[in-house]
Amino acid sequence: MRFAMNDHIQAVHEPPIGEVKRWAAARSVEGPPLIDLCQAVPDYGPPPELLAHLHAAVDDPLTCRYTPDEGLPEVRQAVCDRYRRRYDAKVQPDQFCLTVGASAAFWLAMLVLCQAGDEVILQLPCYFDHPMALQSLAIRPVYAPFGEGQRGLPDPAAIARLITPRTRAILLVSPSNPTGAVIPPDLLRELYFLARQHRVALVLDETYSDFIEGMPHDLFTLAGWHDTLVQVISFGKSYALTGYRAGLLAAAPAFIGQALKLQDTMTVCQPRITQLGLQYGLERLDDWVTANRLMMALRHDRFVTEFARPGNRFRLVASGSFFAWVRHPFAGRTGREVAQKLALDAGLLTLPGEVFGPGMEDYLRLAFGNIRDQAIPEAVGRFRSAG
Ligand SMILES: Cc1ncc(COP(=O)(O)O)c(C=O)c1O
Known part of the structure; x- marks a missing residue:
């Protein structure tokens, strides 16, 4: 380019979700199916009555x-x-x-x-x-x-x-x-x-x-x-x-x-x-929101129980409804190195700790709110095998 760009913006790292999704795209097709613990998006959609309401609104020119x-x-x-x-x-x-x-x-x-x-x-x-x-x-x-x-x-x-x-x-x-x-x-x-x-x-x-x-x-x-x-x-x-x-x-x-x-x-x-x-x-939708909160709480309980089972060298440091913050067992390796290896070898998409601030290389973020209850044991099992 023949013009200058803002130095402050050039110094910022690229959006991390895009980087992790690129690792996923680079995997070999023979690997285990992908489990996406990377982006915090509810795995469910809005209730059908909300969708019907929006559908009707689209037909109104005022919208x-x-x-x-x-x-x-x-x-x-x-x-x-x-x-x-x-x-x-x-x-x-x-x-x-x-x-x-x-x-x-x-x-x-x-x-x-x-x-x-x-x-x-x-x-x-x-x-x-x-x-x-x-x-x-x-x-x-x-x-x-x-x-x-x-x-x-x-x-x-x-x-x-x-x-x-x-x-x-x-x-x-x-x-x-x-x-x-x-x-x-x-x-x-x-x-x-x-x-x-x-x-x-x-x-x-x-x-x-x-x-x-x-x-x-x-x-x-x-x-x-x-x-x-x-x-x-x-x-x-x-x-x-x-x-x-x-x-x-x-x-x-x-x-x-x-x-x-x-x-x-x-x-x-x-x-x-x-x-x-x-x-x-x-x-x-107050009741619908409450029902999802309860479902997420159950998912959290199940995740914590599975993660604590013997043989898992990844350690749960903190967790809540959507997220778990985990210390990886590979001293001296960055979160990025570990997250990339998990993506390529185990089909697990996680975010490296260091994108959440300086000195956070020993950690990974897992957005388990993205996956269904039944998928949790399989996801946690892959951490156990990878550790
Ligand atoms: C803590 C936090 N704040 C803000 C946002 C962005 O929210 P929105 O999608 O409404 O821009 C997110 C999205 O994941 C988030 O985790």
């Missing part, structure tokens, strides 16, 4: 049109109602902006909060897209250390030590991708007050929160929550609509106002068809 940047008023109201049921939340529609996936909500949050050179604190191991986005924006990711003993849960004292005058946010993901760990409500409160005390934002990504039993936390019940909390969330996993890109940003109305300036220049609005699907889910 082809833009909506207001922030989303249709009735959909934001449905979000409000659901947050009141789920979080006992003190919320109003003007605290929500519908986005193109949680991914776009995260970009909006970071662009509103930070300028190049600012810092955001992330808990290791962290969701790979977060540092990729930060580095692209020349925002410095500052990593809070990972302790196996704490199973990847954040330590407020360790995070406090990382706060500097350039810190703009403490970024947390609960349940965590990649460890599956859920931050207990008391710990989350402590981190919220730490952020508040230091006048930085607590940015909370709750993409998997519908897989938590009961109320995930009480931060939305606090008066003035939006002076500190910025929430990024996806409904893609909740309603099995990942391809529809159903995300949301929850924050103070003044914050949403800034985010909408960006959204207007970027995606304008969440597609109307997505909003219609989301509204249907929010208003009518």
Whole structure:
């Protein structure tokens, strides 16, 4: 090319799922059939009544049109109602902006909060897209250390030590991708007050929160929550609509106002068809979501039991509804080397630990939420043979 490109973006590693899928494509045809533990996508589709609703919507020419940047008023109201049921939340529609996936909500949050050179604190191991986005924006990711003993849960004292005058946010993901760990409500409160005390934002990504039993936390019940909390969330996993890109940003109305300036220049609005699907889910699918949570919990129990059986040299460090974070037994070899060998020899697709932050080479992430109950013993058996 005869022109320069952005150095910050060139320094970011390529999207890891694509890399792993290439290993899968390079396998010999004689190998065992592939078991995909790589990308976090529910293995089931949306319920037929949601699909029928979308089908009917496609025939309406209005569905082809833009909506207001922030989303249709009735959909934001449905979000409000659901947050009141789920979080006992003190919320109003003007605290929500519908986005193109949680991914776009995260970009909006970071662009509103930070300028190049600012810092955001992330808990290791962290969701790979977060540092990729930060580095692209020349925002410095500052990593809070990972302790196996704490199973990847954040330590407020360790995070406090990382706060500097350039810190703009403490970024947390609960349940965590990649460890599956859920931050207990008391710990989350402590981190919220730490952020508040230091006048930085607590940015909370709750993409998997519908897989938590009961109320995930009480931060939305606090008066003035939006002076500190910025929430990024996806409904893609909740309603099995990942391809529809159903995300949301929850924050103070003044914050949403800034985010909408960006959204207007970027995606304008969440597609109307997505909003219609989301509204249907929010208003009518609470029981369906609960049933899937219970199914995922059973899958998790089965996975943990199988993984703990004797003869497995891979060690489960942390796990939750969708994910397991595992230490591989090959000292001195990187997660990438081990994951590639598992893909080629055992037909197991996993993600190498190092894509989840510096120093994570001894680990792998397994997204067992992708595979059916019956497939779990076979998948775990392959780890036992490979170790
Ligand atoms: C923690 C976390 N945040 C955000 C996302 C992205 O969500 P969306 O597909 O809605 O952009 C994912 C997707 O896997 C995720 O794991």
